[in-house]
Amino acid sequence: MTSAISIRDMLVTYDGFPALDHVSLDVGVGESFGIVGESGSGKSTLLRAVSGLTSFSQGTLTVNGRSYPGRRRDKEFYQTVQMVFQDPYGSLHPRQTVDRLLLEPLVIHGFDNIEGRITRALDEVGLGSGFRFRYSHQLSGGQRQRIAIARALILEPKILLLDEPTSALDASIQAEILNLLEQARRDRNLTFVMVSHDLGVISHMCERLAVMKTGKVVETMPAEALEKREFSADYTRQLLVASEGFRRG
Amino acid sequence: MTASTSPLLTVEDLRVTFPTRTGEVNAVRGVSFALGKERLGIVGESGSGKSQTGRAIMGLTPGHAKITARKLAFGDRDLLAMPKAERRALRGKRVAMILQDPKYSLNPVSTIGRQIVETLKTHEKISSAEAKSRALAMLEAVQIRDPERVFDLYPHEVSGGMGQRAMIAMMLVCGPELLIADEPTSALDVTVQLEVLSILDKLVAERGMGLIFISHDLRLVSSFCDRVIVMYAGKIVEELPSANLAAAQHPYTRGLLNCLPTIGTDRHPLPVLDRKREWAL
Ligand SMILES: Nc1ncnc2c1ncn2[C@@H]1O[C@H](COP(=O)(O)OP(=O)(O)OP(=O)(O)O)[C@@H](O)[C@H]1O
Ligand SMILES: Nc1ncnc2c1ncn2[C@@H]1O[C@H](COP(=O)(O)OP(=O)(O)OP(=O)(O)O)[C@@H](O)[C@H]1O
Ligand SMILES: [Mg+2]
Ligand SMILES: [Mg+2]
Numbered sequence: 284m285t286s287a288i289s290i291r292d293m294l295v296t297y298d299g300f301p302a303l304d305h306v307s308l309d310v311g312v313g314e315s316f317g318i319v320g321e322s323g324s325g326k327s328t329l330l331r332a333v334s335g336l337t338s339f340s341q342g343t344l345t346v347n348g349r350s351y352p353g354r355r356r357d358k359e360f361y362q363t364v365q366m367v368f369q370d371p372y373g374s375l376h377p378r379q380t381v382d383r384l385l386l387e388p389l390v391i392h393g394f395d396n397i398e399g400r401i402t403r404a405l406d407e408v409g410l411g412s413g414f415r416f417r418y419s420h421q422l423s424g425g426q427r428q429r430i431a432i433a434r435a436l437i438l439e440p441k442i443l444l445l446d447e448p449t450s451a452l453d454a455s456i457q458a459e460i461l462n463l464l465e466q467a468r469r470d471r472n473l474t475f476v477m478v479s480h481d482l483g484v485i486s487h488m489c490e491r492l493a494v495m496k497t498g499k500v501v502e503t504m505p506a507e508a509l510e511k512r513e514f515s516a517d518y519t520r521q522l523l524v525a526s527e528g529f530r531r532g
Numbered sequence: 533m534t535a536s537t538s539p540l541l542t543v544e545d546l547r548v549t550f551p552t553r554t555g556e557v558n559a560v561r562g563v564s565f566a567l568g569k570e571r572l573g574i575v576g577e578s579g580s581g582k583s584q585t586g587r588a589i590m591g592l593t594p595g596h597a598k599i600t601a602r603k604l605a606f607g608d609r610d611l612l613a614m615p616k617a618e619r620r621a622l623r624g625k626r627v628a629m630i631l632q633d634p635k636y637s638l639n640p641v642s643t644i645g646r647q648i649v650e651t652l653k654t655h656e657k658i659s660s661a662e663a664k665s666r667a668l669a670m671l672e673a674v675q676i677r678d679p680e681r682v683f684d685l686y687p688h689e690v691s692g693g694m695g696q697r698a699m700i701a702m703m704l705v706c707g708p709e710l711l712i713a714d715e716p717t718s719a720l721d722v723t724v725q726l727e728v729l730s731i732l733d734k735l736v737a738e739r740g741m742g743l744i745f746i747s748h749d750l751r752l753v754s755s756f757c758d759r760v761i762v763m764y765a766g767k768i769v770e771e772l773p774s775a776n777l778a779a780a781q782h783p784y785t786r787g788l789l790n791c792l793p794t795i796g797t798d799r800h801p802l803p804v805l806d807r808k809r810e811w812a813l
Binding site for chain 1 (some may be wrong): 575578632684690691692718719720722724725748750756780784791793794797803804
């Protein structure tokens with residue numbers, strides 16, 4: 284398989300604390316790859332290291348055949364790779380209108396038909412043109428998250444890094460966004476790396492997944508293994524049991 | 533003291549309206565409910581007014597918005613008529629809200645530990661050492677693995693789920709009588725999610741706290757709460773006992789139950805709602 288993303292032995296530390304502890308992963312071109320794992324296990328750190336927002340002190344990273352040893356990423360990288368952040372509050376500037384937020388990346392990357400693209404992008408995430416001139420602080424949590432998704436898709440990247448893309452959305456809008464993402468992937472042969480704590484979402488969207496714990500990948504498996512319960516890590520089992528809902532004492 | 537006859541919280545015909553460049557946004561359009569020492573779930577569509585309902589109860593609505601209600605009372609105390617200072621004193625001590633956007637609500641230039649300690653010292657007369665040990669105990673209670681390390685971290689240095697739990701710790705540390713939890717566990721992996729829910733559960737059962745649990749996760753809410761309110765376009769469209777979700781009548785609620793992806797089902801694309809104009813009337 285040709286790799287869209289290849290990570291070898293990656294180490295990220297903060298003051299000696301290993302947030303990523305020698306992680307290796309391969310994601311194939313056109314594949315949809317899931318990452319699950321405990322809170323604080325390094326899932327966001329992994330995506331941030333790929334995007335160049337966090338530097339790694341050991342290991343190698345190859346994206347689309349190019350090696351990225353440091354944090355530097357050029358324009359070409361961001362045309363290939365886009366990320367939807369876990370925290371839409373932090374990633375969207377609160378004093379910018381939705382219009383500005385969508386316009387800016389299009390202008391930076393020299394796209395044409397800007398008007399048409401903005402209208403379509405808003406439409407795709409189920410927010411009509413009525414939202415176009417709102418400031419991001421005037422939106423609900425889920426509305427912000429949808430703007431973040433629209434903003435990543437509007438640049439037509441080849442690889443999408445999605446950090447909990449639907450955890451702020453109700454099931455009806457989640458279904459629409461997941462359908463939209465799947466459609467985009469089919470149409471444009473996109474590669475996805477998707478972090479979610481919802482195993483239902485991962486098994487619906489992904490072909491393979493990695494389970495992380497304390498900075499390490501403890502298990503990599505095909506998504507069907509979840510259904511057949513063919514996994515070895517204890518933590519994977521706990522996740523599966525817990526996803527069935529709350530049980531009182 | 534609260535008279536035993538009045539519920540912990542009474543909300544009658546609550547309305548929240550924002551003026552914007554493109555006209556008024558009616559975020560909440562006449563919401564009414566009463567809350568006792570129980571777990572009340574609020575689910576609803578993104579943008580349906582769940583957070584703004586919670587914020588209005590807390591007095592955290594942005595200043596330019598218009599709030600009206602026939603009645604908004606904590607016990608028998610009128611929240612809208614109360615002097616600002618009194619309301620501020622209530623907030624954090626007797627009523628608390630875990631905001632949906634934890635990182636946005638935490639102070640970026642102060643460490644997690646210092647913020648919890650400050651909250652405690654604002655509301656209680658205690659020594660710094662005692663405040664610190666209570667803060668650490670609280671972080672541990674919300675299942676933070678390494679409380680000593682996290683105590684000294686700034687909000688941008690913690691993961692999504694850790695930030696959310698730090699916010700929960702801060703809101704619980706003073707032992708509120710009414711807690712509004714807005715998507716308190718949406719960033720948590722399911723195992724931690726359940727542990728946080730059992731903490732909230734205990735506070736309701738043992739201390740008689742009243743809990744409003746806002747979430748978009750119908751599955752979770754129905755397994756955790758006593759009853760559930762369903763919101764759509766700023767209004768309550770349905771109220772259900774949790775045990776009886778299957779009896780839901782409103783097409784939005786029924787649709788919600790049907791569009792969840794689950795392990796072992798293969799539905800591509802997922803069914804989506806056919807939203808009818810009359811739902812938003
Ligand atoms: N700038 C930083 N300084 C110090 N520690 C950090 C920093 N960024 C991340 N960490 C630590 O790295 C660990 C992994 O964080 P990360 O955000 O990758 O977790 P996660 O798996 O995405 O968790 P969640 O599911 O809660 O979002 C955490 O313990 C966090 O405190
Ligand atoms: N400052 C504001 N100005 C104008 N409109 C606003 C403002 N804040 C919120 N709104 C609007 O009010 C409505 C209700 O918002 P609210 O945050 O209560 O939704 P919610 O039900 O919590 O949604 P979510 O599940 O996405 O968090 C939304 O349509 C939102 O766009
Ligand atoms: Mg994360
Ligand atoms: Mg909300």
